[in-house]
């Protein structure tokens with residue numbers, strides 16, 4: 001999946017997206033926002049905001065920025081924001097793998113059903129870490145590959161098919177977190193059959209560098225991080241570990 005395909009596939013869904021994926025995935029979106037306990041003026045970025053289904057649920061005392069690459073999805077989100085008179089919401093067309101925001105711009109970054117729908121999850125996670133302040137929250141809601149080996153094998157077989165529909169089914173949470181400075185603070189299974197996970201992480205990056213995870217650099221690519229068997233390595237050592 002490349003960016004042209006994201007634009008093509010998701011823009012073709014835009015007008016029916018809410019009817020197909022609205023209710024069925026509502027519980028997950030609602031759980032994110034109900035547990036946010038967002039402070040007044042907290043700056044929240046929603047990556048891959050889609051048609052903006054979650055937007056009306058955020059408290060109005062926060063500043064919400066939503067980005068999406070699909071023009072069609074974003075148009076729906078803009079319409080929703082206008083209908084609900086959401087003056088606290090800004091929407092931009094942007095590639096989540098190469099964001100135009102400065103480092104540490106947000107307190108909280110949310111990605112609902114996005115990490116498995118993007119061309120390169122490593123770039124997107126790396127960018128979410130960069131634009132989120134040190135100690136801020138990064139919340140991912142997604143179906144991740146199952147821990148059960150049998151189900152994981154089925155998901156692997158299905159993934160080439162679902163990729164044509166706009167998402168993959170074979171990405172494990174551990175793979176997403178590997179080499180990042182993210183510390184899981186909370187994990188909750190949500191949605192039908194509890195097959196989706198809401199994962200709230202604390203951004204453990206330090207304040208003076210860029211991220212470089214799993215071989216992908218962003219920004220100026222100064223700092224590196226790695227976790228091996230759950231142990232955070234020093235930046236220098238992790239740089240060597242990651243090569």
Ligand SMILES: C[S@@+](CC[C@H](N)C(=O)[O-])C[C@H]1O[C@@H](n2cnc3c(N)ncnc32)[C@H](O)[C@@H]1O
Pocket residue numbers: 006007010021029047048049050051052053054067068069070073094095096097111112113114117118119
């Ligand atoms: C499955 S939808 C999820 C939409 C919404 N978050 C929700 O809760 O329904 C995935 C969204 O990610 C967007 N997307 C995929 N790759 C992207 C990228 N590189 N940059 C920005 N948005 C992207 C798609 O256009 C689509 O709107």
